[in-house]
Amino acid sequence: MSNVTLKNDTFLKACRREATPHTPVWLMRQAGRYMKEYMKIKEKHSFLKMCRTPELACEVTMQPINAFDLDAAIIFADILLPLKGMGIELEFAKNMGPVISNPVRTNADIDAVKVIDPYEDVPYLLDAIKLTLAELNGKVPLIGFSGAPFTLASYIIEGGGSKNYLHAKGLMYSDPGAWHALMEKITEVVIVYLNAQVASGVQCLQLFDSWAGCLGPDDYKTFALPYTKRVIESVDKSVPFINFSTNTGTYLDLVVEAGGDVVGVDWKLRLDEAWKTIGYDKAIQGNLDPVILFGPVSEIRKRVKEIIDRAEGRSGHIFNLGHGIILGTPVDNVRATVDAVHEFSKG
Amino acid sequence: MSNVTLKNDTFLKACRREATPHTPVWLMRQAGRYMKEYMKIKEKHSFLKMCRTPELACEVTMQPINAFDLDAAIIFADILLPLKGMGIELEFAKNMGPVISNPVRTNADIDAVKVIDPYEDVPYLLDAIKLTLAELNGKVPLIGFSGAPFTLASYIIEGGGSKNYLHAKGLMYSDPGAWHALMEKITEVVIVYLNAQVASGVQCLQLFDSWAGCLGPDDYKTFALPYTKRVIESVDKSVPFINFSTNTGTYLDLVVEAGGDVVGVDWKLRLDEAWKTIGYDKAIQGNLDPVILFGPVSEIRKRVKEIIDRAEGRSGHIFNLGHGIILGTPVDNVRATVDAVHEFSKG
Numbered sequence: 198m199s200n201v202t203l204k205n206d207t208f209l210k211a212c213r214r215e216a217t218p219h220t221p222v223w224l225m226r227q228a229g230r231y232m233k234e235y236m237k238i239k240e241k242h243s244f245l246k247m248c249r250t251p252e253l254a255c256e257v258t259m260q261p262i263n264a265f266d267l268d269a270a271i272i273f274a275d276i277l278l279p280l281k282g283m284g285i286e287l288e289f290a291k292n293m294g295p296v297i298s299n300p301v302r303t304n305a306d307i308d309a310v311k312v313i314d315p316y317e318d319v320p321y322l323l324d325a326i327k328l329t330l331a332e333l334n335g336k337v338p339l340i341g342f343s344g345a346p347f348t349l350a351s352y353i354i355e356g357g358g359s360k361n362y363l364h365a366k367g368l369m370y371s372d373p374g375a376w377h378a379l380m381e382k383i384t385e386v387v388i389v390y391l392n393a394q395v396a397s398g399v400q401c402l403q404l405f406d407s408w409a410g411c412l413g414p415d416d417y418k419t420f421a422l423p424y425t426k427r428v429i430e431s432v433d434k435s436v437p438f439i440n441f442s443t444n445t446g447t448y449l450d451l452v453v454e455a456g457g458d459v460v461g462v463d464w465k466l467r468l469d470e471a472w473k474t475i476g477y478d479k480a481i482q483g484n485l486d487p488v489i490l491f492g493p494v495s496e497i498r499k500r501v502k503e504i505i506d507r508a509e510g511r512s513g514h515i516f517n518l519g520h521g522i523i524l525g526t527p528v529d530n531v532r533a534t535v536d537a538v539h540e541f542s543k544g
Numbered sequence: 545m546s547n548v549t550l551k552n553d554t555f556l557k558a559c560r561r562e563a564t565p566h567t568p569v570w571l572m573r574q575a576g577r578y579m580k581e582y583m584k585i586k587e588k589h590s591f592l593k594m595c596r597t598p599e600l601a602c603e604v605t606m607q608p609i610n611a612f613d614l615d616a617a618i619i620f621a622d623i624l625l626p627l628k629g630m631g632i633e634l635e636f637a638k639n640m641g642p643v644i645s646n647p648v649r650t651n652a653d654i655d656a657v658k659v660i661d662p663y664e665d666v667p668y669l670l671d672a673i674k675l676t677l678a679e680l681n682g683k684v685p686l687i688g689f690s691g692a693p694f695t696l697a698s699y700i701i702e703g704g705g706s707k708n709y710l711h712a713k714g715l716m717y718s719d720p721g722a723w724h725a726l727m728e729k730i731t732e733v734v735i736v737y738l739n740a741q742v743a744s745g746v747q748c749l750q751l752f753d754s755w756a757g758c759l760g761p762d763d764y765k766t767f768a769l770p771y772t773k774r775v776i777e778s779v780d781k782s783v784p785f786i787n788f789s790t791n792t793g794t795y796l797d798l799v800v801e802a803g804g805d806v807v808g809v810d811w812k813l814r815l816d817e818a819w820k821t822i823g824y825d826k827a828i829q830g831n832l833d834p835v836i837l838f839g840p841v842s843e844i845r846k847r848v849k850e851i852i853d854r855a856e857g858r859s860g861h862i863f864n865l866g867h868g869i870i871l872g873t874p875v876d877n878v879r880a881t882v883d884a885v886h887e888f889s890k891g
Contacts, residue, residue, distance in 0.1 A: 361870050366835040370843045413811040413833055415850075447793035447813040464760040466794040486760055488713040496717045503762075523708050 201335040208269040209338050209400060212437035212459050214480050214513030220505060220542035221268035222535050223340070225441075226521030227261040228273045232528060234260045244289045248274055254325035255332055262337065264528070265535045269337050269401070272326055272394070276344030276405055277352060279390050282318025283382075284311050285353050300356030302364060307378050310353075312385045315393035326397040338401055341394030345406035345442070346383045346428065347421035350376075352408075353383075362411050369420050376420060384424045388431045395433040402432060403439040403461070407520075409452075410444020417448055422455050429456035439482055443520055449474045463519035468507040472514075480513035485534070487518045490526045494533045501537040508542075516542075548682040555616040556685050556747060559784035559806050561827050561860030567852060567889035568615035569882050570687070572788075573868030574608040575620045579875060581607045591636045595621055601672035602679055609684065611875070612882045616684050616748070619673055619741070623691030623752055624699060626737050629665025630729075631658050632700050647703030649711060654725050657700075659732045662740035673744040685748055688741030692753035692789070693730045693775065694768035697723075699755075700730075709758050716767050723767060731771045735778045742780040749779060750786040750808070754867075756799075757791020764795055769802050776803035786829055790867055796821045810866035816854040819861075827860035832881070834865045837873045841880045848884040855889075863889075 203209070207221040229235055235257060238247060247253045257273040277295050280287045286298045301307060315323065330339055344352070351365040359365070369376045391402050409421055429438055440457030446466045453460055453475050460479055462471045464486040472481045489500050501516075508514035516538045522531070550556070554568040576582055582604060585594060594600045604620040624642050627634045633645045648654060662670065677686055691699070698712040706712070716723045738749050756768055776785055787804030793813045800807060800822050807826055809818045811833040819828045836847050848863075855861035863885045869878070 361835055363835060363838060363870070363872070366833075367838055370836065370838070371840050410812075414814055416833075444791065444812070465757070465791070467761055486713070486763075488708055488710060489717065491710060491714055491717070493718050523710070525710075 201330070203335050203338060203400075205268055205337045208515060209437065211513055211515045212401060212439070212480055216512045218543065219539045220508065220514055220516050222516035222538040223267050223269040223271065224261075224518050224522055224531065224534070225271075227265075227267065227271065227531075228257045229522060230524050231522055231526040231531070232260055232264065234264070244275070245287075248278060249321045251321055251324035251328050254321070255328040258325070258329045258339075259332055261531075262333070265532050266539065267337065267535060269340055270329065270333060271340040271342065271403070272322070272329060272399065274322055274325070274342070276342070276349065278319055278322060279313050279315075279343075279349075279386050280353065282311065282313035283353075283386060284309055294358045295352070297353060297356040300364070301353045301379065302368065304372075304375050304378075307375055307382070310379065310382050312382055313389065315390050319390070319393070323393055323397040326394060326399055330398045339399050340401045340403055340439075341391065341397075341399030342403040342405060343387045343391050343428075345404045345409065345421070346380050346387055346424035347412075348406050348408040349383050349387070350379055351411075354379075362408070366411075366416075369416070373420075380420070380424045384427050387428050391428070391432045395436055399436065401437050401439065403441055404428065404457070406440075406442035406445070409442045414448035414451060417445065418451055422451055425455040437480075441482065446471070453479065459513075459515060461517065465519070468504050468514075469509065472508070472511070477511065477513075480515065481508075482515040482517045484517070484519045487520055487523050487526070490518070490522065490530045490534055492527065492530050494530065497530060497533050498537045498541075501534060502541045505538065505541045548677070550682050550685060550747075552615055552684045555862060556784065558860055558862045559748060559786070559827055563859045565890065566886045567855065567861055567863050569863035569885040570614050570616040570618065571608075571865055571869055571878065571881070572618075574612075574614065574618065574878075575604045576869060577871050578869055578873040578878070579607055579611065581611070591622070592634075595625060596668045598668055598671035598675050601668070602675040605672070605676045605686075606679055608878075609680070612879050613886065614684060614882060616687055617676065617680060618687040618689065618750070619669070619676060619746065621669055621672070621689070623689070623696065625666055625669060626660050626662075626690075626696075626733050627700065629658065629660035630700075630733060631656055641705045642699070644700060644703040647711070648700045648726065649715065651719075651722050651725075654722055654729070657726065657729050659729055660736065662737050666737070666740070670740055670744040673741060673746055677745045686746050687748045687750055687786075688738065688744075688746030689750040689752060690734045690737050690775075692751045692756065692768070693727050693734055693771035694759075695753050695755040696730050696734070697726055698758075701726075709755070713758075713763075716763070720767075727767070727771045731774050734775045738775070738779045742783055746783065748784050748786065750788055751775065751804070753787075753789035753792070756789045761795035761798060764792065765798055769798055772802040784827075786862075788829065793818070800826065806860075806862060808864065812866070814854060815851050815861075816856065819855070819858070824858065824860075827862065828855075829862040829864045831864070831866045834867055834870050834873070837865070837869065837877045837881055839874065839877050841877060844877060844880050845884045845888075848881060849888045852885065852888045
C-alpha cells in the first residue's frame with residue numbers, strides 16, 4: 198500500500214526542506230470532538246473502543262481529511278495505547294481524562310513493567326494504519342505517533358493528569374536510578390511501537406512530549422533528553438521524524454539536541470526566532486495558538502499570515518497549531534485556517 | 545511604624561543590588577496550608593475571613609517568620625481581594641479555587657466594573673499591614689502585593705481558574721477595544737491598591753502575573769505589557785518593585801520592558817542565563833522548582849547551591865521558589881531550604 202503514489206506530497210517535502218507549491222498544513226487532534234461526524238461515532242462507542250476498532254479508527258482519521266483541504270492525516274490513536282501491553286491498567290472515565298488504577302511508583306512496579314510486542318499488544322493500531330492507507334489511496338501521507346518517554350513516564354507514575362508532577366519528579370529526585378530504569382523500558386516500548394507503525398506503512402512519525410515543559414533545562418537534559426534522543430536515533434530512518442513538545446521554548450537548544458528532522462514548537466515564541474534557534478538545517482512545525490481558531494475569521498487570517506510571513510519563504514515550514522485543537526472549536530474556522538494557510542503561502 | 549529600624553535589611557539591600565552578608569530568601573506562599581499552625585486557624589475560619597480579619601491575617605503572616613529564618617515577610621492576602629469593591633462577587637468554595645458568580649464578559653459588564661477606594665473597600669488589608677509591621681517590630685521587611693492586570697482580567701473574565709483562557713483570549717481577539725477598556729480600569733485598581741499598601745507601611749511591592757504565560761510574545765506585548773508597565777511607572781517609588789510572572793521565559797525581554805527593580809523568574813530557565821537576559825542593572829528573584837522542596841534534603845541542598853552558584857556572587861539576587869509552595873511540602877524541608885540558602889551564600 199505504501200507503493201501508491203502520493204497525490205499530495207507537500208507535507209513530506211516540507212519535512213525534507215524541499216520546495217513546495219504551498220505551505221503544507223495539518224492540525225494536531227484534527228480528528229476529534231469538535232466535529233459532529235466524530236460525536237456521532239462517539240455516541241455509540243467508547244474512546245478506547247474507537248481506538249481499538251480499525252474500521253472506526255480509520256473512519257475517524259478520514260473525517261477531517263474529507264472535510265478540509267489538509268496536507269497530512271494522522272492515525273486516530275492515543276499515546277496511552279501501549280500501556281495495556283506494559284501491564285498498566287488504563288480507563289477513560291466518562292468526561293474525565295485517562296485514569297490508571299495501578300500507577301508505577303516503586304522499584305517493584307518498575308520491574309513489573311513489560312516491553313510490548315506491538316504485533317501482539319496493539320495489532321488493531323497496525324490494522325487501522327493499513328486500512329487508512331488503503332482508504333487514503335495516496336491522497337495525503339499518514340503520520341504515526343507516540344508519546345515521548347518523559348510524557349509517558351509521567352502519565353504512568355502520576356496515574357493520570359497532574360498539576361505539579363509530584364510523583365514523577367519525586368521519583369526523579371529521590372531515586373534517580375529507579376527513574377532511569379523505568380525510562381529504559383519505556384524507551385524500548387516507544388521504539389518498537391513506532392517501528393511497527395512504519396512497518397505498517399505510516400509515512401512520517403511524530404513524538405509528543407506534551408509534559409516535558411514542567412521541567413527546567415537541567416532536569417530535561419538529565420531525565421528526558423537522552424531517552425527522546427535514543428528513540429529518534431533508533432527508529433526506522435526511512436520516514437521523517439517530528440520532535441514535538443510544549444512549554445520547552447526556554448531550552449529549545451536541548452530539544453534540538455534530542456533530534457528530529459522537524460522540530461514542533463508551541464506559540465510561546467515567534468516562528469522566525471524559533472527557527473533561528475533550531476537552525477535552518479531542520480524543518481519547523483507550528484505555531485498558531487489554538488484559541489485563535491475560536492475566531493473571528495479576520496483575526497485567524499491575520500495570525501495565519503503573520504506566521505507564514507515569519508517563515509520568510511524558506512522551505513521546510515509545516516503549518517500547525519502550537520498544541521491540539523480545543524473542544525468547541527467551530528468547524529468553519531478550522532476550514533478558514535487551513536484555507537488561509539494555502540492562500541497566503543501560494544507563490 | 546515604618547520608622548522602626550530594620551534589624552535585617554538584606555532583602556531590601558538585594559532589591560537595590562547592594563552587597564549583603566548572605567543571599568536573602570523568602571518563599572512565595574510561605575504562609576499557608578503546609579503549616580500546622582495555619583491549618584489550626586483554617587479549621588475555624590474561612591480563607592476570606594482570614595484575609596478580612598487583620599488579627600488573623602497578621603497571625604498567619606507571622607507564622608513562617610517565627611518558624612524559619614526568612615529575610616522578608618509578605619502580608620497574608622489574596623490577589624482577588626479587590627474584586628468585591630469592583631462589583632464582582634467572589635467566593636472560595638470548599639476545596640475548590642475561587643469562583644466568580646458574575647464573570648465580566650460583555651461591554652455592559654465592563655462598564656459596570658468600579659475602581660476601588662482601598663480605604664473603603666479593603667480597610668482590613670491596610671489594618672493587617674499596620675498590625676503586622678508592629679508585630680514584626682523591624683525583624684524583617686514586609687512585602688505588599690497585587691495581581692498583575694492581565695492575571696486579574698483573566699480571572700474575572702473566566703470566572704475562576706482556566707485551562708485554555710477561552711473567554712479571556714476570546715475577548716482580546718474578538719473585541720480588543722473592550723479588552724483595553726477593562727484593562728484601563730483594572731490598572732487603576734492595581735495602582736490605588738498598591739499605593740494604599742505603601743501608605744500603610746509595606747517596604748516592597750510585588751506584582752504577580754501568574755497567568756501571563758498563556759500568551760505568546762506579541763499578545764503579551766499588546767494586551768498585557770502596557771498595563772503592567774503603567775502600574776510600575778505609576779506607583780509610589782519609595783519602595784522597590786518586584787515584577788514576577790511565570791511561563792514567560794521565552795519573552796523575558798518583554799517582561800523586563802514592563803519594568804521593576806527586581807524581575808522574578810520561574811525554574812524554566814537557568815538563573816545565570818535569565819539574569820544575563822534581564823540585565824545586571826536589575827535584581828533577580830528565584831528560581832527553585834517548588835517540587836524540589838519535597839526532598840530529599842540532599843537534593844534540596846544540591847539545587848540551592850546550584851542556584852546560589854549561578855548568581856556568581858553578584859549583588860542583587862533574592863532567593864525564592866519559581867512559584868508558590870505546594871500543599872503538602874514538609875515543614876522541615878522548608879527550613880532546610882532557607883538554611884541552605886544562608887549557609888551557601890555566606891561570604
